[in-house]
Amino acid sequence: MEARAIILGAGAAGLFCAGGIGAGAVVIDHADAPGEKIRISGGGRCNFTNLRTGPENFLSENRHFHKSALAGFTPHDFLALVEGAGIAWHEKAAGQLFCDGRAGQIVTMLVERARRAGAELRLGTRITGCRHDGTAFAVATEGGVIRAPVLVVATGGRSIPRMGATGLGHDLARQFGLRVTALRPALVPFTFSDNPFAALAGVSLPVRVRVRGGRAQFDEAMLFTHRGLSGPAMLQISSYWREGEEIAVDLAPGRDLRAHLRDARALAPRRSAATLLADILPQRLVQHLARHLARHLAPDPDLDLGDALGTIPDRRFEDIARALHDFRLRPTGTEGYRTAEVTLGGVDTRDLSSRSMAAQGVPGLYFIGECVDVTGWLGGYNFQWAWASAHAAARAIAGR
């Protein structure tokens, strides 16, 4: 079969690109249903964009690469499509847009847009090989060979293999002579060997968290789990963390704990530090800290959070405040690709055009979406990259 363009992957980027190219585009995916990650995204409501999207919300070895595509297709452009399809939405946290109803509405919108434009979807189709035969790309599938002068690779990253993620995009990049940067799971919970926080599983906190050296900082919620730490703050910082590094957590951001303890001592000297802290922090966490005082409030092994405030000198308030505002943790690892929301790294942007996503030196070959070395923060940025990079490629392909 001959096509105008072959798109590998019927996920966010592939479907959106198909709608932009239209007639003659054939989308191939080994999954039986399109857009499976969209369907489960945002807790089933799909955080489909972020109105505050800026280049600073992305990680890439080239921090300028994504600017052009993001400027060419903005969150408002995608929102216009969502509204045009009659999909009700709401803004949850600052700038984060979610569907009011099920995330499947976005999939339906993308599939209908692609089909209306004349693109064809071949789902449940295993790809057995891919090469350039001198005049066109030839993709071998169980259903036969499809040839086209254009090949768009939109097969995503390696996260969540049980949902069909594979390394095909990265393998194809290497096959055609493109470089691939180091890959690692990102937006992923941390694990600890012999998790010291297991007893706190389920406790959540509004925290400020940063990685050592202040390379990145996020003010978001954190959650203790049976295996370690999760919640938006931990997922965000996981993209910046490297094995062996410490993370520092401010357990009481925006408060001056030292002054708070001192003021409380003046008012109620017989009250214990532990009961005072339990006004600010979850009781279970305070109990845990009290039990592990020697380890976590190391400066003073004699210090007991059960002591009356009136018996605690100022310098010990300082120790307590420092320990809670700068709570140091050294994760053993992460949950890995099994649960990571995205893959950090990908096709090296030095080998792609930032305007069109076209591969340098291989005419007709494009890489879009998560398989490229552009990774967004949590909060709708990854879908915005999928739409924007797909739009850039579709525009270039339509104008060929």
Ligand SMILES: Cc1cc2nc3c(=O)[nH]c(=O)nc-3n(C[C@H](O)[C@H](O)[C@H](O)COP(=O)(O)OP(=O)(O)OC[C@H]3O[C@@H](n4cnc5c(N)ncnc54)[C@H](O)[C@@H]3O)c2cc1C
């Ligand atoms: C649980 C979860 C929740 C998320 N929530 C959000 C959110 O709310 N907001 C946000 O912005 N981002 C979210 N993300 C990230 C977002 O889903 C991805 O960044 C986005 O889907 C990437 O789009 P893509 O088209 O590049 O890849 P994908 O959407 O992953 O699509 C890739 C497609 O390629 C197909 N494919 C892969 N390998 C092969 C192969 N060998 N042969 C044939 N087909 C293949 C796959 O089946 C898939 O359909 C979430 C991710 C996860 C895992």
